Amino acid sequence: MSIGRIGWLVAVAAVLGMTGPAAAQRAxxxxxxxxxxxxxxxxxxxxxxxxxxxxxxxxxGGRIDGGDVLLRxxxxxxxxxxxxxxxxxxxxxxxxxxxxxxxxxxxxxGTFVLPLTAIDREASDVAEVxxxxxxxxxxxxxxxxxxxxxxxxxxxxxxxxxxxxxSTPIFAGRSVVVKPVGGxxxxxxxxxxxxxxxxxxxxxxxxxxxxxxxxxxxxSRQGVIGFMRQEFIEAQRYxxxxxxxxxxxxxxxxxxxxLETIAGILAxxxxxxxxxYRAGDIAAMLSVAKEFGFRIGAIHHATEAYxxxxxxxxxxxxxxxxxxxxxxKVEAQDAIRAEAPLLERAGVCxxxxxxxxxxxxxxxxxxxxxxxxxxxxxxxxxxxVMIKWxxxxxxxxxxxxxxxxxxxxxxxADVVLxxxxxxxxxxxxxxxxxxxxxxxxxxxxxxxxxxxxEVGRGGIGQ
Amino acid sequence: MKSLxxxxxxxxxxxxxxxxxxxxxxxxWTMESDTPVRDATIVIxxxxxxxxxxxxxxxAGATVIDARGKPVTPGFVNGATQIGxxxxxxxxxxxxxxxxxxxxxxxxxxxxxxxxxxxxGLARADGLTRALIFPSPSRHAPFSxxxxxxxxxxxxxxxxxxxxxxxxxxxxxxxxxxxxxxVQWTALRKALDEGRRALAPPPPTDEKKRSKGDGPPGGPxxxxxxxxxxxxxxxLGEVPLAIQAHRESDIRQxxxxxxxxxxxLIIVGGADAWRxxxxxxxxxxxxxxxxxxxxxxxxDQLGTRQDNxxxxxKAGVRVAVGQAGGPIHATYNAGMGLREGxxxxxxxxxxxxxxxxxxTVNPLxxxxxxxxxxxxxxxxxxxxxxxxxxxxxxxxxxxxxxxREAPNRSRxxxxxxxxxxxx
Numbered sequence: 001m002s003i004g005r006i007g008w009l010v011a012v013a014a015v016l017g018m019t020g021p022a023a024a025q026r027a028x029x030x031x032x033x034x035x036x037x038x039x040x041x042x043x044x045x046x047x048x049x050x051x052x053x054x055x056x057x058x059x060x061g062g063r064i065d066g067g068d069v070l071l072r073x074x075x076x077x078x079x080x081x082x083x084x085x086x087x088x089x090x091x092x093x094x095x096x097x098x099x100x101x102x103x104x105x106x107x108x109x110g111t112f113v114l115p116l117t118a119i120d121r122e123a124s125d126v127a128e129v130x131x132x133x134x135x136x137x138x139x140x141x142x143x144x145x146x147x148x149x150x151x152x153x154x155x156x157x158x159x160x161x162x163x164x165x166x167s168t169p170i171f172a173g174r175s176v177v178v179k180p181v182g183g184x185x186x187x188x189x190x191x192x193x194x195x196x197x198x199x200x201x202x203x204x205x206x207x208x209x210x211x212x213x214x215x216x217x218x219x220s221r222q223g224v225i226g227f228m229r230q231e232f233i234e235a236q237r238y239x240x241x242x243x244x245x246x247x248x249x250x251x252x253x254x255x256x257x258x259l260e261t262i263a264g265i266l267a268x269x270x271x272x273x274x275x276x277y278r279a280g281d282i283a284a285m286l287s288v289a290k291e292f293g294f295r296i297g298a299i300h301h302a303t304e305a306y307x308x309x310x311x312x313x314x315x316x317x318x319x320x321x322x323x324x325x326x327x328x329k330v331e332a333q334d335a336i337r338a339e340a341p342l343l344e345r346a347g348v349c350x351x352x353x354x355x356x357x358x359x360x361x362x363x364x365x366x367x368x369x370x371x372x373x374x375x376x377x378x379x380x381x382x383x384x385v386m387i388k389w390x391x392x393x394x395x396x397x398x399x400x401x402x403x404x405x406x407x408x409x410x411x412x413a414d415v416v417l418x419x420x421x422x423x424x425x426x427x428x429x430x431x432x433x434x435x436x437x438x439x440x441x442x443x444x445x446x447x448x449x450x451x452x453x454e455v456g457r458g459g460i461g462q
Numbered sequence: 463m464k465s466l467x468x469x470x471x472x473x474x475x476x477x478x479x480x481x482x483x484x485x486x487x488x489x490x491w492t493m494e495s496d497t498p499v500r501d502a503t504i505v506i507x508x509x510x511x512x513x514x515x516x517x518x519x520x521x522a523g524a525t526v527i528d529a530r531g532k533p534v535t536p537g538f539v540n541g542a543t544q545i546g547x548x549x550x551x552x553x554x555x556x557x558x559x560x561x562x563x564x565x566x567x568x569x570x571x572x573x574x575x576x577x578x579x580x581x582x583g584l585a586r587a588d589g590l591t592r593a594l595i596f597p598s599p600s601r602h603a604p605f606s607x608x609x610x611x612x613x614x615x616x617x618x619x620x621x622x623x624x625x626x627x628x629x630x631x632x633x634x635x636x637x638x639x640x641x642x643x644x645v646q647w648t649a650l651r652k653a654l655d656e657g658r659r660a661l662a663p664p665p666p667t668d669e670k671k672r673s674k675g676d677g678p679p680g681g682p683x684x685x686x687x688x689x690x691x692x693x694x695x696x697x698l699g700e701v702p703l704a705i706q707a708h709r710e711s712d713i714r715q716x717x718x719x720x721x722x723x724x725x726x727l728i729i730v731g732g733a734d735a736w737r738x739x740x741x742x743x744x745x746x747x748x749x750x751x752x753x754x755x756x757x758x759x760x761x762d763q764l765g766t767r768q769d770n771x772x773x774x775x776k777a778g779v780r781v782a783v784g785q786a787g788g789p790i791h792a793t794y795n796a797g798m799g800l801r802e803g804x805x806x807x808x809x810x811x812x813x814x815x816x817x818x819x820x821x822t823v824n825p826l827x828x829x830x831x832x833x834x835x836x837x838x839x840x841x842x843x844x845x846x847x848x849x850x851x852x853x854x855x856x857x858x859x860x861x862x863x864x865x866r867e868a869p870n871r872s873r874x875x876x877x878x879x880x881x882x883x884x885x
Contacts, residue, residue, distance in 0.1 A: 425805030
């Protein structure tokens with residue numbers, strides 16, 4: 001565990017510019033560090049409050065029974081017992097539970113927008129599939145902010161989501177991190193302050209796309225890995241040319257959106273979220289990352305990661321897993337519900353992820369199923385550890401571990417007050433706060449639908 | 463309770479056979495009332511429940527399973543799934559769900575059931591003992607074929623009863639095959655009209671009446687016309703017509719169809735069913751729902767909401783859980799998805815005992831089977847849990863099917879054990 005943590009600290013330091021580039025260069029960001037689509041999110045006015053007498057899971061492994069949480073000015077001020085009330089609204093939370101807001105690092109909300117129609121089958125926004133290399137794409141430019149999936153996520157206690165491109169292209173494009181607070185555009189929800197994410201894929205999805213007669217691309221696992229390495233070599237060349245030009249040697253190469261994004265991966269500024277199932281695929285990709293000197297943030301799905309925990313641990317790479325998706329394709333045959341507890345015990349950073357707007361509403365239930373499967377083979381996982389899988393560990397992947405995912409002084413007040421044990425199917429998110437503002441209150445049902453889509457259609461929003 | 467006591471006396475007087483099992487110290491959910499029998503002793507003999515008695519003792523010679531005060535329920539029953547037909551859904555060469563036969567209607571799924579499937583083993587380990595297995599859409603829209611009931615006993619033969627109804631799809635799922643709803647409903651009504659005309663003359667005396675409860679499924683291949691014969695069963699009230707549909711307009715069409723033809727009708731899916739709850743109750747149309755659904759997969763499902771089941775039950779509609787967890791879980795987690803769905807229905811207003819009925823007695827009753835209780839004489843399908851069975855975190859400790867303890871170790875458990883010490 002300690003090795004993994006040190007790896008993370010090094011990576012975080014690099015991202016924050018504490019190592020590497022000199023101060024002068026920090027002033028002028030590298031091409032891959034630039035964000036042409038800045039956030040327009042403004043935290044709403046904070047609802048200061050003292051939540052009193054709850055069972056608290058702090059997200060970092062701690063548990064307090066009968067504890068209080070003080071929120072002021074959008075931040076967590078104190079977590080403990082018998083806190084003094086500085087004069088804020090007091091909420092009786094006895095019998096209820098408090099956790100950090102749930103973080104889902106793998107959603108397609110906004111691009112896989114329900115209800116689906118013919119246009120989604122004809123030309124989906126889940127991923128750009130004209131070529132196997134869509135590294136030039138930013139998923140946020142395809143996001144429909146009126147997806148009611150965001151509203152369902154919020155009402156179930158999710159406060160941060162990473163929207164990833166789909167897994168058809170090998171280099172699938174940049175991700176975006178959002179808070180499900182609603183808005184006319186994705187930029188009204190875009191969360192700043194994390195590390196830029198990126199999606200890559202290996203295995204059956206990219207190769208079966210390449211094997212389609214209509215498409216050009218590798219048709220085998222080995223072809224996919226070969227394609228990746230060739231692109232990384234191109235990006236190495238490009239990155240070196242940019243760095244040399246900055247140092248006054250040679251001309252600045254013309255901008256190339258694909259190469260500069262992949263150069264950002266090599267520079268450690270763009271973090272890879274890798275869709276991968278089989279142990280062999282995961283191992284091959286960890287070797288590629290080592291060869292080109294970058295760290296993969298997380299293996300997503302990671303169906304067989306439980307067979308090779310040491311490889312992920314040594315690479316400082318997390319696993320983002322389901323509890324119980326399995327079997328639906330050949331490379332998912334060996335999925336097991338007990339994967340999360342097995343990886344946790346082996347010292348791998350593990351988290352639950354959804355890939356689905358339905359399952360994304362119950363990531364804590366996914367954790368409960370995973371822990372139960374661990375219990376079947378004699379591995380007990382207490383609630384204060386399980387909650388890491390849906391809060392602080394995903395925050396680490398997003399580079400937001402100093403801001404959200406933990407209940408501690410100074411953290412953003414992304415907090416959920418649950419009606420009961422968050423791992424019980426009967427519990428509901430009573431109050432959800434983002435940046436200290438109440439954005440969901442179950443005691444005050446909507447007088448109107450949340451997203452524009454639902455207005456006047458007579459569904460759940462009515 | 464008096465009858466239970468007298469039955470207990472019989473038990474005490476009769477030496478237990480080798481096949482007898484006694485589950486002791488059970489919180490027994492008999493499904494006869496809204497509360498469990500505490501510290502119950504459940505005696506099972508020859509595949510049936512002999513007695514359920516508070517504080518009773520186990521008969522001599524019986525295999526004793528101490529439930530240690532934990533819940534014991536009837537085996538769970540999935541109202542609509544496709545376990546036994548599917549191994550790898552992404553690989554059609556391992557899937558037996560649909561018909562691509564242009565010439566012959568019907569798809570008798572009972573002939574395709576595979577009890578050796580890993581999906582069946584997992585569902586059993588999650589406490590599922592029976593399931594309605596439905597066919598996927600065929601080229602004879604709106605008909606899909608004939609569903610069957612499976613019983614998840616150990617081994618390859620998991621057929622319970624074949625040909626338990628006729629399964630059709632109306633709406634979004636049938637567009638590619640038939641065209642608009644007007645055409646779909648007309649086609650369905652035409653088939654029923656033709657079936658009714660064929661019924662009009664007295665049937666020949668040697669006509670074999672369809673068996674509903676037992677016996678081997680169907681006859682030799684090719685000895686019958688599945689489509690027409692099954693529709694006759696529907697018109698005679700022997701088996702239900704199940705219509706997978708979601709939109710309110712279709713739900714109301716279905717209710718009208720049930721009244722017009724006087725047939726037993728089941729809605730599967732029914733996202734908008736809560737909007738027509740009174741009409742469904744009046745027409746005695748049952749609904750099989752996915753209580754987890756709160757996002758519409760297509761425009762037919764715009765009304766989808768998690769209190770659908772609670773609203774329907776309150777209006778007097780008989781409700782069961784099926785296709786739970788949507789396309790991802792409905793078949794791959796046919797046991798767990800069912801429990802999670804029933805639990806969610808409780809979180810959305812369904813009384814607990816009614817939620818248990820949605821996964822025990824109701825699906826059996828809706829499909830014309832009966833049973834699903836822990837009562838003397840009932841078929842002995844039951845599960846001993848280590849906690850509340852509607853909590854996904856609970857584990858099925860013992861699964862008893864047809865009076866025998868069934869294996870409840872899935873392939874996933876075996877893989878987890880194998881890699882337990884990987885570090």
